[in-house]
Each structure stands twice: as structure tokens, then as C-alpha cells.
Amino acid sequence: MRPPLVRVLRRLGREGLVDLEAVSGLLAVGDQGERHSAPWFVRLLVGFGAWVASGFLVAFLFMVDLVPEDLGAALFGAFVLAGAGALRRSPAAEGSDFLQQSALAGWLVGQLMVVFGMAEGTDSPPVTAGVVLLVQVASMAFFADAVARFLASGFAVASVLALMLHWKVPQGDEVAFLLSALGAGLIWWHRPALLAGRFPQAVNPVGYGLVFSALALLALALADPLEQHPSGILASTALSAGVLLMAWCLLGERRRSGPGLAVLGLVLLLGLATSSAPGVMAAVGTLVLGFRAGERGLLALAWSFLLFFLAAFYYNLEVPLLEKSGLLLASGALLLGLRALLRRCG
């Protein structure tokens, strides 16, 4: 999905931005950078290991009464977070996987201490959620670890959800979903510019974290354990508008052509048909973002989520099964019909 690095470097050489004779050396460095990025399953293993290890470490701290009470615990957690951040950035951690994992586990221990201390010390959910949100923003920017940044985006979305629920915002879980989806959309849409900005290493993990959190929130809203009874209309409408906007931008000058109008019409009709099943438009939006960014991970996430969403939709009691069946059949027929039409139009 990406052009070879060698072509990009030669092009830069022709444009006078790099020395053409240095291309082979740069290619070797780029190759190492590409290989250094661990595949998703290694990151999953590392993240899961850090969770388990931090669980043991927190239990140890409590058992030996090392944790101060109330706000003291939050302060203790802040020190642990700062220490973990310093350890992760230290030159020694660069070449040591053990130190990197220790820093990640320490970061999780610090997070738990901050949440526990703030909740106990202030007894105020919005203050706790606000402080946790700030800690996540700082972690995303300054904690130099992809797994931590991914998790921090999830914790940030959870804090926003806690605030929405505390303030009894109507359809709070859907609003939290939309904020997360908007953040994810903006990050992936403007990725090249953000990668050239101040925090390039944070862009991909935070982008993935926000997409994952948004999809998880949508699935959560469907299962409705918080008894918010979401209609899904708010999420559906906003998602349809978002996908329509993306299609409008991507079509460029062709938006007034026959196929262009057909695509825009399809998005509108699909949005209407799946108004009680927002997962379909969420998957479509993620697919478009993933393809545009050339990220296979996003495409896989979108398809996996869609399968999960359809299974959860089956058990959702808000819409009768026969109605759900009609809705899915009509949407499927619409998509297949448009494909046939576009093929006929060439």
C-alpha cells in the first residue's frame, strides 16, 4: 500500500532535499526504523504483560502499607509516573527490553495510584476524571512508549465518559463516542502534517487508541450496561455526516459526475437505512480512513468490529429481530446494487 522508500529518497534527491549519494545509507537507517517497530501481536503481548505485572506490583505496595492514604497516594502515583517517564527516556532503556517493560509497568502502577488517590482524597468524580484526563494528555505527549500512548488514549476516553455520566449529559455515552471518533478522524486525516509536527511518535498509537476506544464505546452503548438506553440516532447521524464529508472531500472535482453523485447518494441512503445500527457507518468510516492512510491495521480493526457489532446487534433488544433483518437485507442490497451500477457506468 506504500511506495518503496528508495523511490521517495531518490525523489527527494532530485528535488535537492537530500544528497543523492547518501540514499543507500539512509535506506539502511529507514530499514532499521521499519524493523524496529514491533508487530501488533508483540505489542499486545507487551501490553498484557505490563498489566499483569503492574497488578502484582500494586498489590505488593498495598500489602506492605507503602501507599499513603488519600491525596498522598495520588502524589505518590505522580512521582512513580515521573520516574517511569524518566526511566523510559533514559539511554539505558533504549537497549534494554527489561527496563522498557519496567517503565511501562511503573507507568501503569502510577496511573492506578493517581486514580485511587484522587478518588479517595477528593471524593469528587469530576475532579478525579479531570486529573486523570490531564495525566493521559501528558502521557500521550511525553511518555515515549507506543503501548502506553495507546492505553493513555483509551483512559482519556474513559475519563470523558465518566464526566458525561456524572454530569448526566443526555446520551452521554454516544457523545463520548462521537468525541473519540472525531479525534480519531482528525488524526488520521491530517496524519502527514502531524507526523511532521512536535510529537510524531505519538500520532499512530494515539490514532489507533482513539479508533479502538470509539468502536469499543459504540459496542458498549449497544450492550447498554450503564442503562442509558441509547437510540443510536445521534451516533448514526453524526457518523453519516462524517462519512459524507469524507466522501465529498475525496471525490474532489468528480463529486458532480454520475458515479460521484451515486457514491454520495449511497452514503446518504446507507446512513438512513442503518440509523438504528450505527456500527455499520462506524465500520465504513474506519475503512475509508484506513484505506486513505494505507493502514492495514485500521482495515482489519474495521472488519473485526463489524463482525462483532453484527453479533451484538443480534442480541440488542431495542429493535425487533424482523426489523433488523429487513434493515440489513436492504442495506446489503443497496450496496450490491450500487456496485453493479458503478460497474455498468465503468
Place this chain on the structure above:
Amino acid sequence: MFPGSKDHVVRGAMMEEEPEDNASQAGETDLVPATAEAILALQDQPGVRPEAIRRALELALSPPPREAWARFLDRTLLFLGGLLATSGVLFFVASNWQALGRLGRLGLIEAAVLLAALGSWRLGPERLAGQVLLTVAAALTGPLLGVYGQIYQTGADAWNLFLAWGLLILPWVLVGRNPVLWLLLLGLGNLTAWLAWDQLAGTDPWDSASFYLWMCSANSLVWLAGETMRRRNPGALARSWVIRVLAALCLFYAAVPSWMALLESRFEGPWLGPVFLAALLVAIFRLLRPRDPDLFLPAAGLAAAISVVTVAASRILLEESEAEEAGILLMGVLVLAQVAGAAAWLRRAGRSS
């Protein structure tokens, strides 16, 4: 940066541009894709200015060309349309709509299966639409049997229903050479065994070490057959993720009885689980790893091994030791050390592949 814009045209040209040197002279590094990670690694190199990084990101990460979008739209409409329509039929069957009558329901879904199968036959399994239709026909065969079960009260979760589903779609799976169909067949095989164990033996399969060990053996044989097939005829099972799922299943079936043996020691063959797991790890690291650069199997093997070592350590440090606090701390350090060791090995293996 949209299709038709200046940057988009540049990206299109980047994708289509011919390499300047002869393809036969291309080294391994010439195949490195221009990912964000590869470009950002150049940031601190002497002679690379920030403008060069910005321009490289612009060239490499701008949207795909128009033709690629057309292909993407065509495939997405086909896959998504097929998935939603199939789900719609499944939901319809489950709704058990009485107004349609018994024969109506049976006839409707039978017609859907027949139409999909005929459509696939007409288009041919080598075409994408043919593959999708074949998958739809295979997926709808189960609900067809389910409707039969509803009407004639033979049960919708009987083990022989899933066995019949698997047997009926077997020829399509062999003809289709489609990884999704292989996965469906694999899932049906495992589900059939689970239900048969539950319904015929009358014991909970989740609580039986023998069930896991039998399943580990059966899935390992399928895995072996899959590996052999992949080597003889790469087109038959080209996608390695079918193998990945099979391997992960085998490791899971070997790891669970190992945990049970360590925690409860109540099975007739308490050390068979660890023996099976050790055999799988030898197969992954000694036989497959030297030939296959894919890191998923070693990562899954290491995860299974870490889980068993952690459970064994918890038994020694937490249950049989009196210094509980020290045991908890040691457990944390042990997990960290194991994961760090695994990550270091995997990174090294990735770099050397």
C-alpha cells in the same frame, strides 16, 4: 490532499514510477516500504533537514491514486453488501416469522443457498464475486439446517447439525480455496467436537483435560496437513493467517490443561498438557522458525509458555510459600522479566529476518 489535487497526482506518480536501476540489481533494502516509522527514523541523520522529512511524509503518506480508490470501492461494496445481506437472512431465519409458514421459510433460505451456489458456479471461484457468493452459500447452509431443526424439532444446537453443515460445505471449501471458508470449516469442526463431547459424554468439556488434549491432537493434525499443503501448493492455503489461527488454537488447547494440572492436579494425566505444549514449542521453534520468517507463531508460543511458567510460579510463590508479600513482588518481577525476554527475542528475530 484529495484525488485530483497536486499532491494526489504526485503520489500516483510515486506509485507508478519505474525504478531507475534494473530490477535484478535491487537489493533487499530497496523493498522497504516508505512507512511513517521508516521515514521518522531518518530524522536525526546528518544532512536530512526537517523539510526533507516533511516532503518524504507528504510523498509517502498522501492518499492513494484514483484507480486504487475505484478498486477499494468495488471490493468494499461487494464484501460489505455480501456480509450485510447474509446477516439479514440469518436474522430473518432467527426471527422465526410465523406468517411465512414452514415451507415458505425453508423454501426461501433454500432458494438463497441455491442462487448463491449457482451464481458462484457461473462466475467461477477464481473471480472475487464468485468467491463471495460461495462463502454466502456456505454460511447460509447452517441456517438452512437450523430452520429444518426448528420445523421438525430436531434441535438447533445438536452436534450432528454442525457436523452435517461442515460435511455439506466440504466440497465448496476444497473447490473455493478461500481462507474464510477454511476458517468456517475449522470453527465448525471445533464446535461439533465441543457439542458432541457435551451431548454424548454428558460432561462439561471446559472442565475436562482429555477434551483439550484430544482437541489439541486433532487440530495439530489439521495444522500439519495445512503446512504440508502450503508447501506443496502455495495457492491452496496461501494466507498464513489460517495457519496462525490453527496454531493459536493448538497452543490454547495445550496451555489450558497445563494450567489445570499445575493448579489442581486432578487429571488422569497431569503432565500430558505440558508435554503437548513442549512438543508444539519444539515444532514452532525448531522445525518452522528456520523456514518461516513470520513472527506470529513464535510470539504465540512464547505467550503460552509465559502463561504456564507464571501459573507454576504462582503455585510455588503464592500458595505454598509463607512470605506472601515477597511472593507477590517476585511474581511481578517474573512476569516483567519473561515478557521483556520474549519481546527482546522477537525484536532480534524480526531484525534478522
